[in-house]
Amino acid sequence: MPHLVILYTPDLDRPLDQGGSDMTALCRALADTMLAARDEAGSAVFPPGGVRVLAYPAAHSAVADGRGDYGFVYLNLRMGRGRSAAVHAAVGQALEATAKNHFAPLLATRPIGVTLQIDEGPEVFDAKNSSLHPLFRKP
Template sequence: MPHLVILYTANLDRPVAEGGSDLGALCRALADTLLAARDEDGRAVFPPGGVRVLAYPAAHWAVADGGAAGQAAGQGGDYAFAYLNLRMGRGRSAAVHRAVGQALEATAQAHFAPLLATRPIGVTLQIDEGPEVFDAKHSSLHPLFKKA
């Protein structure tokens, strides 16, 4: 953990010049944000081998009124939406939750700023934490980051 999953309307898969977004770049930027997170003692909040950011387009979607208000406002009716959900294990302080959320929000806002200025788009970020009722992990990633 952490796992950050992005669900988004597939119209964001268009080229940036056509009102789309580089979701691969967003995933990398969000992963780097998670890797940079520090707790109150300056320690990394998340183990590098546990950071996962995954983005999935929705093949079908309905957003708000379908475009009528956007067309009436002269902004077009091609609405877009991105939902970012961070899932992390228990044990971190409220201050860490807040700091991680604010850092992820800043990264997402910077990424989506050009779209927010030119088309109707909604962006939501939520953070969820345990309790897990079952948690099994098998990974050959974590040893890559262990210091000798």
């Protein structure tokens, strides 16, 4: 954890010149934003081996009244407990800025909604199995 899951209307998979978006580039930009996040003490907010950004086009969707070429993107960051409200706000603002920058051309040319939410525990069950974290531990 943290995991940032993106759900979006499938029209965004169109080529850029047809009103689509490079969702792979968005995933990388958001992951880099998460990796750059620092807390009040200057420590990394998220462990590099734990950062995950996954994007999924909706198999089925309906947006607004259906009379236009409407797009929608929902970004949900789920993180473990223990970070301050100031860190939540800073991370949210940084992710929002990254998403707004990425979608600026679309927002200027067609109706599209972008929603970002951050959720935090409490978990009722939490199991982790990973061989990624050791790759980022310093000897």
